[in-house]
Amino acid sequence: MATRGGSTVVSFLTVLPLAVVMIAGPQILSAIFLATSEGWQRNSGVFVLGAALSISLVVAATFFLGVGATGQGLSGGTLNVIILVLLLIAMVRTFLGRGQSEPPKWMGRLQAATPQFSFRLGFLLLGFFPTDIITSVTVGSYLAAHDFPLTDAIPFVLVTLVLLASPSLGMVVLGERAEAILPKIRDWMNTNSWIVSEVVILFFVASILNGLLG
Known part of the structure; x- marks a missing residue:
C-alpha cells in the first residue's frame, strides 16, 4: 500500500511522459489545423473539451475495473504484465505506422470545421485512437495496480490537454507569427512523431520492467 504523500510524486513522474504519446501524431496535427482555421478560438476550445471528457472517462473506467480485478485476486504484478503487453502493442503499432507521412484525408475538413465537428473529433481522437486508448488504459491500470x-x-x-492546446495558445501569444511557425511544426511532427512516441513508450516500458524485476 503506497502512502498518500509518496504516491503523488511517484505516479506523477511515471505517467507524465505518456502525455507526449497522447498528442504525438494526428492529435497535435489536428490541433494545429484547428488553430489556423476560421473561428479557431471556439473550435480549439471544444476540441480540447472533447478530449478532456474522453481521456477522463477511459482512465476512470480502467482504474475502477483494475481496482475490482485486484480485489478479486488479480495481483499488481499481473496487471503490470498486462500494462507491459499493451505498451509493446503500442510500440509495434507506432513502428508499423512510421511511414504514413501524409495526414489522414479527413484533416482536409479541419480548415472549415464546425464546433460540433471539433468536439466530436477531440472526443474520439483522444479517447479512442488506438495509441491513445492504450495509453489511457495503461495509466488507469497502473494507478489501480x-x-x-x-x-x-x-x-x-x-499536461496532455495543455500540450494539445499549445497551438491555440501559440496563436494567442504570437498572433500572426504563429501562422508561419505552426505549419513548420506540423511538418516536423508529421515526419518525426513516431520516433517521439517510441522513445516515450520505451521509457515507460523500462519503468515497468524495473518494477517487475525489482
Missing part, C-alpha cells in the same frame, strides 16, 4: 488514488491521474490529463 499500485494502490494510487485516481486523482493522481490529474497531472497526466492536464
